[in-house]
Amino acid sequence: MSTNERHKMVELRDVVKYFGQLKALDKISLDVYDGEKVVIIGPSGSGKSTLLRSINKLEEINAGRIIVDGMDINDSETDINKVREEVGMVFQSFNVFPHKTVIGNLSLAQVVVRKRSKAEAKEISVELLKKVGILEKANEYPTKLSGGQQQRVAIARALAMQPKIMLFDEPTSALDPEMIGEVLDVMVTLAKEGMTMVVVSHEMGFAREVADRIIFMDEGRILEEASTEDFFANPTHERTKQFLSQIL
Amino acid sequence: MAEITDRAKDSEDSKQTTIDIGDGAAIPTKKDVGLFTAWRIAFFGAIAIIVYLTLTKPDPYREIVAFVPDGILVTFQVTVESILLALVIGLFTGLGRVSSNRIINGIASLYVEVIRGIPLLVQLFYIYYALGRLVHVPDITSAVIAMSICYGAYMGEIFRAGIQSISKGQMEAARSLGMTSSQTMYHVILPQAVKTILPPIGNEFVALLKDSSLVSILAVSDLLRRGREYAAWTFSYFETYTIIALIYLIITLFFSKLVSVMEEKISVNK
Numbered sequence: 001m002s003t004n005e006r007h008k009m010v011e012l013r014d015v016v017k018y019f020g021q022l023k024a025l026d027k028i029s030l031d032v033y034d035g036e037k038v039v040i041i042g043p044s045g046s047g048k049s050t051l052l053r054s055i056n057k058l059e060e061i062n063a064g065r066i067i068v069d070g071m072d073i074n075d076s077e078t079d080i081n082k083v084r085e086e087v088g089m090v091f092q093s094f095n096v097f098p099h100k101t102v103i104g105n106l107s108l109a110q111v112v113v114r115k116r117s118k119a120e121a122k123e124i125s126v127e128l129l130k131k132v133g134i135l136e137k138a139n140e141y142p143t144k145l146s147g148g149q150q151q152r153v154a155i156a157r158a159l160a161m162q163p164k165i166m167l168f169d170e171p172t173s174a175l176d177p178e179m180i181g182e183v184l185d186v187m188v189t190l191a192k193e194g195m196t197m198v199v200v201s202h203e204m205g206f207a208r209e210v211a212d213r214i215i216f217m218d219e220g221r222i223l224e225e226a227s228t229e230d231f232f233a234n235p236t237h238e239r240t241k242q243f244l245s246q247i248l
Numbered sequence: 249m250a251e252i253t254d255r256a257k258d259s260e261d262s263k264q265t266t267i268d269i270g271d272g273a274a275i276p277t278k279k280d281v282g283l284f285t286a287w288r289i290a291f292f293g294a295i296a297i298i299v300y301l302t303l304t305k306p307d308p309y310r311e312i313v314a315f316v317p318d319g320i321l322v323t324f325q326v327t328v329e330s331i332l333l334a335l336v337i338g339l340f341t342g343l344g345r346v347s348s349n350r351i352i353n354g355i356a357s358l359y360v361e362v363i364r365g366i367p368l369l370v371q372l373f374y375i376y377y378a379l380g381r382l383v384h385v386p387d388i389t390s391a392v393i394a395m396s397i398c399y400g401a402y403m404g405e406i407f408r409a410g411i412q413s414i415s416k417g418q419m420e421a422a423r424s425l426g427m428t429s430s431q432t433m434y435h436v437i438l439p440q441a442v443k444t445i446l447p448p449i450g451n452e453f454v455a456l457l458k459d460s461s462l463v464s465i466l467a468v469s470d471l472l473r474r475g476r477e478y479a480a481w482t483f484s485y486f487e488t489y490t491i492i493a494l495i496y497l498i499i500t501l502f503f504s505k506l507v508s509v510m511e512e513k514i515s516v517n518k
Contacts, residue, residue, distance in 0.1 A: 085426035
């Protein structure tokens, strides 16, 4: 792979993370290239969320190296805020700002971090709200919105920073079944536009449709890593087969 | 939303976490019919008694009522100035208490522990005379400083609890967008924490109003001191302190009510 000229967006080398005695990440190495869509699956407690959260340093790792867009995020010289500007994150629990309107949610970091004028931020926000299909809620407060709508606000909020990569941490796990589709639709659109994405999810339909690669994690290790086709057609590892049979 | 105290459960629909710093007068809630009547009886009763006494026994009551209002103004001045300064001290103390910087955290925690471990009256004397050795400031200023340093510690705990009541996800979301920790605090955490913080700050205001009577020992002519001056001059101790007590009661009950109205408004807006 290193022979072609593709730019590495994220590079993890021998990443180790402990929670007390528990080894959450056990020497993980992983590359994500520009424009690639990687879906991480695995049983709960396998370390997949921890892996994702370590990419923008919401979790501090104990050993190894993480390079994001050429910046070593655990180097004390690196301004982590600069890295995070380029890395969009979507959470399971949405985490929209309840004290801001929808448009306020989208505009805040644009103004505070990207130093855009309020008008400019608003313009970009409106475009994004159109894209995720909730422009009519622009002036509502998030408490008035359904879970699916809140998550779409959260996605739009991250996109407003014009990130180079988007991380999704089980974005549909907290949603009622009838709202999962609307969020996945937004994510599919995003994928088709060429966004680099790392997604922790159990939505196998979504994985099949957009993922270039699937990673199966268990007990802090990557057990299996394959192109989407191969992964579903011939899973090699026994544990993977078992997991797939449960989830499919 | 995780922890909902009993008070919050009482006032329906209130998802807001409330912080109970049990001081101030018993503040009536709408549901609490008995207490509400108690508030009414006390408040209007106190006014009625003062009116009755001044009308039926002008000597000495009318004279007392005419003599002490200057003191009420001073009491208000001390209370308002102290609460404002205490809010500033409390904000920084609260931020210090949640800081991950060990030195800042240590200083803030030490301040809170030391202040809460010394009786207010002792602190007032101490700070008053300590200040007096260093700088020459008017009595009322040093009284305000002493009150604020004391109440700042309690305010700090309210700010800390308020900040910690905001879910960690809010901080993570803001930081993920590239905001610094201080931008996150200013734009995301504090605006949300204010709703949780306001009611206990209201209670502290009422408590401070009452405690401000302690400054009368520092040669500050507040309500109590005016009463003492009048009583020492006329020897009508009982009559004077009757009026003083009633005035404090009316003021305290009035502000308690104000705080509870404000509290209701906040939970409705939420």
